[in-house]
Structures are given as C-alpha cells and as structure tokens.
Amino acid sequence: MVEEIPLTNWEIEEIPDLDPLGREYALYRCIYETFIKEKAPDIISPSAFQDEKYLGVSTDWSKYSTPKETQLREKRHPPEKYGVVSLKIREIRENEVLKELSIEHSPIQKTASRKGNCAHTDIKGILKYGRSHKKNKAQVYLARIAEWKINCKLNLN
Amino acid sequence: MDKIYHPTLKEIVDGKFEYKGYITGTIDYPEIKEPYKPENVENSNINLTDDNTKLINLYFNLDSTKLTPVPKLIKKFSRKKILLKNLQSLIRNYKINPIKKGYNLFLDFLNLNKIYRKEYINIELINELRDSIEILNLGDDWDGEGSQGYQKKTWKNMANFLQEMSLKYFIDTKDYLDSPFIYPGSKGDIDLHWKSKEFELFLSIPQSDDDPITYYGDDYKKNVIEGSFEKDNFEEILSWLKKFL
Numbered sequence: 001m002v003e004e005i006p007l008t009n010w011e012i013e014e015i016p017d018l019d020p021l022g023r024e025y026a027l028y029r030c031i032y033e034t035f036i037k038e039k040a041p042d043i044i045s046p047s048a049f050q051d052e053k054y055l056g057v058s059t060d061w062s063k064y065s066t067p068k069e070t071q072l073r074e075k076r077h078p079p080e081k082y083g084v085v086s087l088k089i090r091e092i093r094e095n096e097v098l099k100e101l102s103i104e105h106s107p108i109q110k111t112a113s114r115k116g117n118c119a120h121t122d123i124k125g126i127l128k129y130g131r132s133h134k135k136n137k138a139q140v141y142l143a144r145i146a147e148w149k150i151n152c153k154l155n156l157n
Numbered sequence: 158m159d160k161i162y163h164p165t166l167k168e169i170v171d172g173k174f175e176y177k178g179y180i181t182g183t184i185d186y187p188e189i190k191e192p193y194k195p196e197n198v199e200n201s202n203i204n205l206t207d208d209n210t211k212l213i214n215l216y217f218n219l220d221s222t223k224l225t226p227v228p229k230l231i232k233k234f235s236r237k238k239i240l241l242k243n244l245q246s247l248i249r250n251y252k253i254n255p256i257k258k259g260y261n262l263f264l265d266f267l268n269l270n271k272i273y274r275k276e277y278i279n280i281e282l283i284n285e286l287r288d289s290i291e292i293l294n295l296g297d298d299w300d301g302e303g304s305q306g307y308q309k310k311t312w313k314n315m316a317n318f319l320q321e322m323s324l325k326y327f328i329d330t331k332d333y334l335d336s337p338f339i340y341p342g343s344k345g346d347i348d349l350h351w352k353s354k355e356f357e358l359f360l361s362i363p364q365s366d367d368d369p370i371t372y373y374g375d376d377y378k379k380n381v382i383e384g385s386f387e388k389d390n391f392e393e394i395l396s397w398l399k400k401f402l
Binding site for chain 2: 047050131134
C-alpha cells in the first residue's frame, strides 16, 4: 500500500500535567456502547481500556480536543453510540499502579483521504504485562481514574 | 432496511404472528412451582423475588415448530387451575424481545444444561448471559483499533464457568451469586466485572484453552486478590466474593 503524503506537520509534543494557566490536562477516550450497561450506566468498564496492537490505548489530549470533538471523530460506528471519558494526566502519572505506563503524544497527520488528529495520544505499556493479572489491575485503575464527560444514558451530553 | 414489527402480547397469544423471541416480566402466581418449562417453549427461567412474586423469562420459537406455543402455555397454566383470559393477566411489566443473531447458542446453553431445572442461577445472570451473546456479533476490528472478534467456544467457557460458580455459591450460601457485567475483552478474551461500593473484581476468560483465567480485585483498601487460575479452580475467588456479596 502506498503511503499517502501528509498535508500537515504536527509535531510530537511533551505532555505536561498542567496547562499554562495551571489547569489539569486530560485525555479523552471514546467508550463504545457495548461497555455501557443499561442498568448501570455510571460504571466505567475496565474492559474499555484495551491495547490490541501494542500501540497504546488511543486517546485525545485536551489541549487540542474537547470531549465532543473526540466523540465526533469516531468513524467505525455512529458517534452517538459512544460515550466519552476523561482521565487526568497527573492522576495517571502519580498513581502507583499506573506509573509504568507512559503517555505519548502521537498526532495523526492529515492526508488527502484522512482528516488527521493533532490531539491523538497513546497510553502505552498496558500490554507489556502480557496476559496477566497485572493487565487486569492496570485496566481497573484506569477505569477508576476515568470520569464520564459524555454519556447519553446519564444525560451527559 | 426492513422494519421489524414487534407484535403485542395479545397478538402472540392469539397466534397471529410467527415470531421468534422471548418475554420477560414478573409473574404473580406463587402456585407455579419450580422447575417449570412450558411445553413448546424452548426454555424458561423463574426466580422467586423478595416480594414473593416471580421473575420470568419465556423463550419461544414459532419458526421451528409452526405451532403456537403461547396458547399451549396458557393451557398448561390452565391445568394448574389458574383462570386466565390471556397471558397479559399472567405477566406484569412484560416486555417482548426479538431473538437476535446468535441467540441459538444461548438457548442451546440453557437447554443443554437444563437451566430451567436449576434453582441456583440468578435470573439477572441469565439475562446478562443472554445479552452478552451480542459480543459474538462483534467481528474483527469492531472497535477500529484492531480488536479481534470473539469465538463461541470462549462464550461457552465463560457461561459454564459462571454456572459452576453459581452452583457452588448456592450450595455454600443458599443464595444466588450476583451477576457480573460481561464485556468483550482483549485478544478474544471475555471479561467479567463485579463492582459495588464494597468491592470490585475483574476477570478475563481466555480465548485459548492453554491460558489461565486472570483476575484482579480489591475492596478499595488493602484487601486485594490477584493472580490466575485454571477454570475449574475458582475456590479462592469464590471465598473472596462471599465476603462482599
């Protein structure tokens, strides 16, 4: 397959805990409806934090995205089938269980056929544990840090 | 796309529609004894609730029998000398649900294990198992992040695991095992998740028979359980669950 010519040159940035005004930076992640139970829509499933290809858990950095923009970026299914959670970057880094994970800005460059995503950021390392209880533990802790920003079953829009 | 018509309960009772699906609701007749599987209904689950009513699921399939099972169901109930004008008077808060793709696997599981004879399985668990069949309809790359699809074998292993856990829990406590949430997991695994104000437990049922079940749980304080085990060796997990359920 021929690699498309990038139309942007978004640089990879270091991600600090706080913005210049001292506000917390966050990562937004879409949660597909399969992970939102009708009878307990407030519960954030640990299973929603997966890293299938060892590329990282895909998120958007709040410097360049809002929760709504993150939701609208989903193309696999209609955006309304997704909720969006927010994870404070400082809380991931300060958490004893999650300290082995790394947060890496990984912008997707725009091409003729792709919109691109300057906000794209990966949480890397969750699968370096392999198939072990440490992976389960990291998933549980990520879910505990996460907060709903968009969840139609909770009337959060 | 074809519009799916969902018949009313009366239309099903009158046998006007060929319809494959199930009814859920609450039944008010304590005279109906467990176990109970109405004739021509593929399966049923009944649990006694705290207020002495019974939750009921009836799975019926008009496609295969070309008969009208619901009138037979009424006949069966009538033989129990319950005066019924129609099913509507029998089941409160009923909901008619279509059977979706893959549900035959769920019905096979119920029938193979004669679940309708089992008093130890929480109807909430059966409902969660039924809904979890949807996981099998998620093909490769269903999330756009490269996740693989799920195998029937993994679902069966998960369902059998929960059934065996429920039995042991019931023997030990004379109570139902609370249903976990069932989610699609990583690499074809299926995940189970219990979460309450007191504790959280998260398990992954492996796709490969060579892999163990992995788990992590805690009480949000220092009471932690973590590790892995072969599927039949769930004693430690069960003992831990008993502290909180």
